Amino acid sequence: MSGADAAAGSELGREPYLPPATQPVRGLVWAIHLAVPLIGLWLLLAYPDRLNVRWEHPPSHFWLIVSVAGVNVVLGLMISQAAARRRDARLFLVSLVFLSSAGFFLLHGLATPTVILDKGSYGFDIGQPVGLMVAAVLALVSSLPLSDRAAAAVLARADLMRAGLVIVLVAWGWASLVEGLTPLSSPPPPGGATIGFVSWIGAAMYAVSAALMFRIHRRRPSAMIVSLMTAYALLGEATAASYFRPNWLMSWWEWHILLTLAFVFVGYSAYIQFRREGSSQGLFDSVALAATVRRIQGQYDEALEELVSHLRRMAELGAVSRAPVAIRLAGKFRLNEGQAAVLDRAGQALAAERELSARLGALVDVGRQARVGLGEEALLAGALERARQAYGDVRIGLVSNGQVLIGARAFGVDDFKEVESIAGGGVVVHPLTVKGVLAGALEVPVGTTRQDEALAATLASQLSIALENARLYRELETLFRQYMSPDVAASLLADPDQAALGGSLVELTALFADLKGFTSFSERVPPGEIVEMLNRYHTVAVPCVLRNGGTIVQFVGDALLALFNAPAAQDRHAAQAARAALEMQEAAEEIAAGNPGYPRFRIGINTGLALVGNIGSPELRGFNAMGDAVNVAARLEGLAEPGTVVIGGTTREQIGKAAKVRPLGDLNLKGKEQSVEAFVLTALD
Structure with a gap:
């Protein structure tokens, strides 16, 4: 794709914008206005004896030309200033259209008979058609979708082009106004001078220019672009009308009127836009290139x-x-x-x-930060930081000894009984509550809009909910979570429906552990020492299970049951269970070494399918697992020697070569008709 094509694509776009409503009606009115002069020209030529009469009045011609040329010069200079201010090549070329036509129009007026020359001249006849032709070339180039490189080249040669135009105008004026110097100052041939088919070429270029401007208008609707389209169309009609001779007939006067209308139309549009905007700075911005x-x-x-x-x-x-x-x-x-x-x-x-x-974003973020598990201090610190970004100097104070301190101000419980907020000193204080009881206060600067007070109240409400949730969760942490596995607690918090009775079939690894010799130890020592011993063992055993992703579902006396891959999914649950068991034995051995009379852990592990879910009644239930895989784990634990870990064949198969084992052979377990392959796990790579 060429640079010009790329520029055209960016400027015009694939889907041109068409203003709705009355656009077709406006287009029809515009077309009628342009058609009326052509109909008039046709009537003048069709009925030359009755309509196309001769009216030769040089003074009227001269002053008409001078007036329109003055308007044209003013427009050209204004557009030129806009081009220099915006550094835009199209505006510069449009300014040359007006300046060149103004220059040739003025020279045409000066060549009016009896002004400088006594009689008509060849320059008088063809001066304006030549000027229209020059302006047509500039108009066509200005309407093209110039690429960045082409626009830069035009601007780089702007001074040269202006100088060239001045030289051409001076040379043409010298040649056509100094009598006897060139054929341009001599009387025209009989029947008048004409430049023939060149006038039709100029008219065609104006038509193409107007069409290209219309494409820009569809993408970027503007009254100034419409006026420029109209001017190009009228200039094209004037160029065509200038073909018809001789001078001083009504058909000859018509193209003068068309030129006048073209330039006055643009001037009037600029004036209206100036009145509307109150400045001339942006009058012609809509005509500029897309990049500008x-x-x-x-x-x-x-x-x-x-x-x-x-x-x-x-x-x-x-x-x-x-x-x-x-x-x-x-x-x-x-x-x-x-x-x-x-x-x-x-x-x-x-x-x-x-x-x-x-502030709405801050409300959303504060609500998002109030997630389960986030501590109260971290929650308030994050909420305060986010709120200050949107509200300014926000402060939070919590109840201490029955009062809320925010800076040098103190608020009591009774201060918010009758009012929803307290304003003063450029701030508004809203209460923070937990279960309807004052827990703190939020101080927010007074806002500038009527929505600010409502948003501040909503922020206080959001923080109250977050604070209440944080404190309730802390209660759950100290109570609820200490009575069940963290994974089970998290699952129930996320989806309470999981507490329903029932279950699903899951492949898991079950770990059974108990203390060999616990019964005889219990007979020898007082109950307090039994509890102390169990707590010491479980204190080191539980972290080993949790650290490896296990879920402890039962404590029964000295025994515990842990599940891996339920309810939280694990990719290598057999290996994780084996690692937890070895860590438990290592930690338990340190306790047993300092207490020779203590019983020692024995652990059994097995992998297989089991029914996992909530078992019990509607009034009381517990999370557990049932199935042959769990029963085999319990049997292997019963056969294990103190301080050892016995695993089933399915567990060893899933762990693979990483398991260092000592075979126990095929064992006949209680309640099992088929023997079970078992191993003593000694290490895990």
Whole structure:
């Protein structure tokens, strides 16, 4: 794809934008306005005797030409200034369209008979058609979707092109106004001078230019682009009308009128837009190239960002006046007072919108941070940090000795009985409650919009809920979780339906452990020493199971049952159970070494299918596992020697070569018709 094609794709887009509503009606009216002059020309030529009469009045011609040329020069200079300000190649080329046509139009007027020359001249006849032809070439180039490279090349040669146009105009004026110097200042041939088919080429170029401008208008609707389209179309009609001779007939006057209408139409559109916007800075921005429009939009975005940032700083400082930023933006972006005021109001609205979005986002984040398991201090610290980003200097105080201290202010329980919040000193204080009882307070700066008070109250409510949840969870941590496995507790908290009676068939690894000689030890020592011994053993055994992902589902006297791969899934549950068992034996041996009379752990492990779920009654239930795999684990534990770990064949098969074992052969276990292969686990790589 060429650079021009790429520029065209970016400027026009694949899906052109068509303004809704009355666009077809406007197009019809526009077409009728352009068709009326052509119908008039046809009538003049079709009925030459009655309509196409002769009216020769050089003064009227001269002053008409001078007036329109003046309008044209003003427009050309304004567009040229806009081109220089925006560094835009299209605006520069459009300015040359107006300046070149104005120059040739003025020379045509100066060549009017009796002004400088006594009689008509060849230059008088063809001056304006030549000027229209030059302007047609510039109009066509200006309507093309110029690539960045082409636009840069045009701007790099801008001074050269202006100088060239001036030289051409000076040379043409010298040649056509100095009598006897060149054929241009001589009388025209009989019947008048003409440039023939060249006029039709110029008219065609104007038509193409208007069509290309229409494509830009579809993508970027603008009254100024419409006026430029109209001007190109009228210039094209004037070029075609200039073909018909002789001079001073109504058909000859018509193309003068068309030229006048073309330039006056653009001037009037510029005036209306100036009245609407109050400034000439952006009159022709819509005509610029797409890259220039994007750059202008970026500048306005920058202005709004600067304005919003300034408003936020002023709000934080408690200042009211915004005059400095308005003055700075007006100077930086060349805005008048009205535009600066509009931008100031827009900035205030945008700042308020952003503050609202930021505070809503803070509410969402505070709710998201209040997750299960997060400590109260961490919860409040995270919520405070996030709230300060959106609300400013937010403070939180908790109840201590019946009072809430926030800075130098103290609040009691009775302070919030009759009111929902307490305002004063530029801040609003909202209560934080836990189960309807005052637990703290939230201090928020007074907002600038009517939504701020409601948002602050919502934030306080959100923090109250989070604080209550954190404290309830802490109670669960100290009570609920100490009476069951963390995995079971977490599953029930996430999905209470899992507490329903029933279960599912799962492959798991069951670990049974008990103390060999516990009965005889219990007969010898008092009950208090029994409890102390059990607690010491379980204190070191439980972390070994939990650290390896196991779930302890039963404590029965000196025995415990742990499951791996239920309820929490594990990829290598057999190996994890074996590692937990070896760690348990190592930790238990350290206790037994210092207490020679203590019984010692023996452990049995087996892997297989089991029914896992809640077993019991609607009034009381427990999480457990049932099945042959669990029964075999219990039997292997009963055959194990103190201080050893016995595993079944399925467990060893799943662990693989990492298990260092001593075979026990095929064992006949109680309640089993078939023998079970068993091994003593000595180590695990």
